[in-house]
Amino acid sequence: MTRPAEALPTQEMLINMGPQHPSTHGVLRVLLRTDGEVVVNARPDVGYLHRALEKIGERVTYAQFMPFTDRLDYLASMNCNCAYAWAVEKLAGIEVPERAEYIRVIVSELNRISSHLIAFGSFTADMGAFTPFLYSIRERERVNDLFEDLCGNRLTYNFARIGGVSADLPPGFLEKTKEFLDYFEPKIDEYNKLISYNKIFVHRLAKVAVITAEDAIAYGLTGPNLRGSGVRFDLRRDEPYSVYPKLDFDVCVGSGERGALGDCFDRYMVRINEMRESVKILRQAIAQIPEGPVAAKVPRVFKPPVGEAYFRSECPRGETGFYLISDGTGNPSRLKIRTGSFVTMNIFEKVTVGLMIADIVAVIGSFDIILPEIDR
Amino acid sequence: MESFALSLVKAVPALSGVPMWTVTLTAMVLTAAILLVFALTFGGLGSYVLRKVAGDIQVRIGPNRVGPYGLLQFLADGAKLILKEDIIPAKADRFLFILAPYLVFVGSFAAFVVLPFGVGLIASDLNIGVYYVMAVTSLVVVGILMAGWASNNKWALLGGMRAAAQIISYEIPVGMAIMPAVLIAGSLSLQDIVRSQGGLLGVFGWNLFHNPFTFFSFILYFTAAQAETNQTPFDLPEAESELVSGYNVEYSGIRYAFFFLAEFGDMFVVAALATACFLGGWHVPFFHAEALPAFWGNLLSLGAFLFKAFALVLVMMWVRWTLPRLRVDQLMRMSWKYLVPLTFVNLLGVSLWLLLFKGKGIPQMIASLVG
Numbered sequence: 001m002t003r004p005a006e007a008l009p010t011q012e013m014l015i016n017m018g019p020q021h022p023s024t025h026g027v028l029r030v031l032l033r034t035d036g037e038v039v040v041n042a043r044p045d046v047g048y049l050h051r052a053l054e055k056i057g058e059r060v061t062y063a064q065f066m067p068f069t070d071r072l073d074y075l076a077s078m079n080c081n082c083a084y085a086w087a088v089e090k091l092a093g094i095e096v097p098e099r100a101e102y103i104r105v106i107v108s109e110l111n112r113i114s115s116h117l118i119a120f121g122s123f124t125a126d127m128g129a130f131t132p133f134l135y136s137i138r139e140r141e142r143v144n145d146l147f148e149d150l151c152g153n154r155l156t157y158n159f160a161r162i163g164g165v166s167a168d169l170p171p172g173f174l175e176k177t178k179e180f181l182d183y184f185e186p187k188i189d190e191y192n193k194l195i196s197y198n199k200i201f202v203h204r205l206a207k208v209a210v211i212t213a214e215d216a217i218a219y220g221l222t223g224p225n226l227r228g229s230g231v232r233f234d235l236r237r238d239e240p241y242s243v244y245p246k247l248d249f250d251v252c253v254g255s256g257e258r259g260a261l262g263d264c265f266d267r268y269m270v271r272i273n274e275m276r277e278s279v280k281i282l283r284q285a286i287a288q289i290p291e292g293p294v295a296a297k298v299p300r301v302f303k304p305p306v307g308e309a310y311f312r313s314e315c316p317r318g319e320t321g322f323y324l325i326s327d328g329t330g331n332p333s334r335l336k337i338r339t340g341s342f343v344t345m346n347i348f349e350k351v352t353v354g355l356m357i358a359d360i361v362a363v364i365g366s367f368d369i370i371l372p373e374i375d376r
Numbered sequence: 377m378e379s380f381a382l383s384l385v386k387a388v389p390a391l392s393g394v395p396m397w398t399v400t401l402t403a404m405v406l407t408a409a410i411l412l413v414f415a416l417t418f419g420g421l422g423s424y425v426l427r428k429v430a431g432d433i434q435v436r437i438g439p440n441r442v443g444p445y446g447l448l449q450f451l452a453d454g455a456k457l458i459l460k461e462d463i464i465p466a467k468a469d470r471f472l473f474i475l476a477p478y479l480v481f482v483g484s485f486a487a488f489v490v491l492p493f494g495v496g497l498i499a500s501d502l503n504i505g506v507y508y509v510m511a512v513t514s515l516v517v518v519g520i521l522m523a524g525w526a527s528n529n530k531w532a533l534l535g536g537m538r539a540a541a542q543i544i545s546y547e548i549p550v551g552m553a554i555m556p557a558v559l560i561a562g563s564l565s566l567q568d569i570v571r572s573q574g575g576l577l578g579v580f581g582w583n584l585f586h587n588p589f590t591f592f593s594f595i596l597y598f599t600a601a602q603a604e605t606n607q608t609p610f611d612l613p614e615a616e617s618e619l620v621s622g623y624n625v626e627y628s629g630i631r632y633a634f635f636f637l638a639e640f641g642d643m644f645v646v647a648a649l650a651t652a653c654f655l656g657g658w659h660v661p662f663f664h665a666e667a668l669p670a671f672w673g674n675l676l677s678l679g680a681f682l683f684k685a686f687a688l689v690l691v692m693m694w695v696r697w698t699l700p701r702l703r704v705d706q707l708m709r710m711s712w713k714y715l716v717p718l719t720f721v722n723l724l725g726v727s728l729w730l731l732l733f734k735g736k737g738i739p740q741m742i743a744s745l746v747g
Binding site for chain 2: 013015021022023036037124125126127128129130131134135138195198200201203204356357358359360361
């Protein structure tokens with residue numbers, strides 16, 4: 001007496017997930033077509049946070065655009081600051097003092113840790129475990145304190161400058177950073193004990209939204225999302241910039257340890273392991289940092305020569321690239337920003353077919369998207 | 377209740393002139409009022425404790441502004457909820473929308489009637505006590521499904537559907553896991569079940585230590601009951617990160633408060649049932665509460681019962697702030713593929729044990745060997 005499925009016609013349900021939803025990490029709107037709990041199609045609809053940053057870039061001078069890069073990825077402002085500074089320096093061919101480069105690497109890696117902490121915390125909160133989020137916030141607070149010492153700000157730092165950084169490290173900064181690293185490194189193991197290998201957590205993530213290495217490359221994924229699929233590609237190592245060649249670190253990739261290679265759990269673990277690598281980088285950078293000036297001489301009225309430059313760097317959410325065209329005036333004639341989160345949204349529709357609604361949340365969390373980066 | 381009224385009339389001669397039914401009715405209303413006050417206070421203070429426990433676990437302080445140590449926070453919250461605008465969505469099914477929270481609350485509150493709080497502290501010692509609890513708590517499903525449907529919100533609907541599937545699935549393992557206690561006592565009355573765990577064996581008289589199967593069935597019951605009452609890690613119907621807030625997403629003000637109270641009521645009922653069936657109920661280890669004068673015996677047994685039940689509630693809160701959430705298919709799989717077979721095997725094990733050892737548990741056997 002089994003009835004075939006056709007005899008019971010069911011209607012697909014169209015659900016609006018977002019733009020106001022607790023776990024879309026901002027104002028992302030996902031149009032869900034579901035058959036009960038099973039997702040038939042999930043189409044991300046971006047643009048709710050569009051601020052025309054690229055257009056603004058054309059209207060302000062090169063130096064004035066720096067604060068706008070803070071708002072590109074507010075959880076990793078330092079990385080965006082530095083990425084933009086490096087791009088302008090490449091365009092104008094400015095030589096940056098070594099100490100400034102070390103400072104940039106130190107703040108970038110610190111910010112990578114704090115950004116990955118948020119990724120870790122909000123991801124576990126999405127999975128229903130609220131406590132780890134508070135733990136990650138507790139650690140992030142220490143990074144914020146360090147940055148407050150450094151530049152007075154706790155979220156949007158506006159720290160890098162064309163040709164260097166805005167100020168030298170305050171006295172005791174490196175010691176405090178070391179203290180933080182000594183405090184923080186054991187915490188990573190604590191997180192793993194607390195939640196990473198929790199059976200429920202693993203079951204929620206393993207084999208969910210598997211992205212093969214080919215797909216990841218074809219869809220242009222970068223950063224932890226690419227490395228989660230097992231592709232060992234990191235701009236810091238493969239297209240070295242700044243002082244990264246002098247630093248020794250591993251590129252973390254997913255291993256498929258709890259399911260399939262490239263599933264949500266792999267992407268999650270890549271971030272956890274990257275925090276450890278960042279600690280490693282920071283220790284070396286602190287040991288190596290030379291004395292010297294922290295900014296190159298850049299003319300007050302800064303007019304780079306006619307030409308174009310593209311510079312990409314490894315940000316916590318993937319590759320952030322700035323494409324600048326100069327027409328010889330004080331502001332760029334074109335400024336194009338490439339961000340990791342935006343490109344990642346391409347593959348969203350493909351990997352979410354046939355998942356459950358709860359998995360959509362897992363996928364968004366595992367991509368660690370941030371909306372200002374998607375919409376710019 | 378009538379026997380209580382009769383004894384009351386006997387004890388207080390002044391009442392003999394009053395018609396019998398008024399005495400009975402007054403006694404009923406008073407009992408209900410006491411239970412209601414208890415349920416509300418538990419909901420209020422429970423929410424405070426929940427937040428304090430959350431604070432402790434999550435390296436923060438928790439409520440500490442209203443009253444000493446933030447103890448009056450629940451009163452402030454309650455006042456806020458009562459004063460809040462009561463919003464009914466324009467396209468909601470008004471009648472069902474209004475009815476649903478009360479159904480949910482009644483479902484969880486009605487179970488309080490048969491909870492054995494003490495030697496003589498039970499509103500009504502029904503001879504089908506356990507069965508009655510199972511039956512009335514099912515009312516919660518209807519209420520939640522109603523709330524989900526009537527809200528005219530897809531997230532609420534999904535939450536309601538999840539709740540219906542979940543609660544119905546988990547009623548089977550819950551029922552089966554509690555049966556061993558019924559088998560041992562030979563009665564469905566909760567008071568009889570508690571009495572069967574008395575004796576001078578103390579802690580070891582409890583069903584928990586009766587035999588390995590009963591120990592296991594306590595764990596099974598506690599797990600399944602967490603799911604039946606939508607507690608983390610099985611809180612899918614109100615998964616805030618997926619369904620925004622689940623079936624109660626459109627509710628505000630006092631109606632929301634009823635869902636909230638029902639949740640805490642459920643928590644207490646689960647803990648109380650586990651206490652009564654496995655942890656010796658109101659028995660104080662190595663002590664005869666029944667032998668004391670009625671007042672002190674009741675007071676002592678009430679304390680013991682609440683202590684055990686609150687300890688279990690604390691465990692629930694602890695779990696709540698520790699574990700992530702299951703997915704809906706995993707939840708169903710857990711019930712039908714693991715918990716249901718396990719509870720059946722367990723029940724069979726207990727039955728065989730009782731048959732083979734003539735109803736004696738391990739502690740009794742050891743005691744008879746020693747003594």
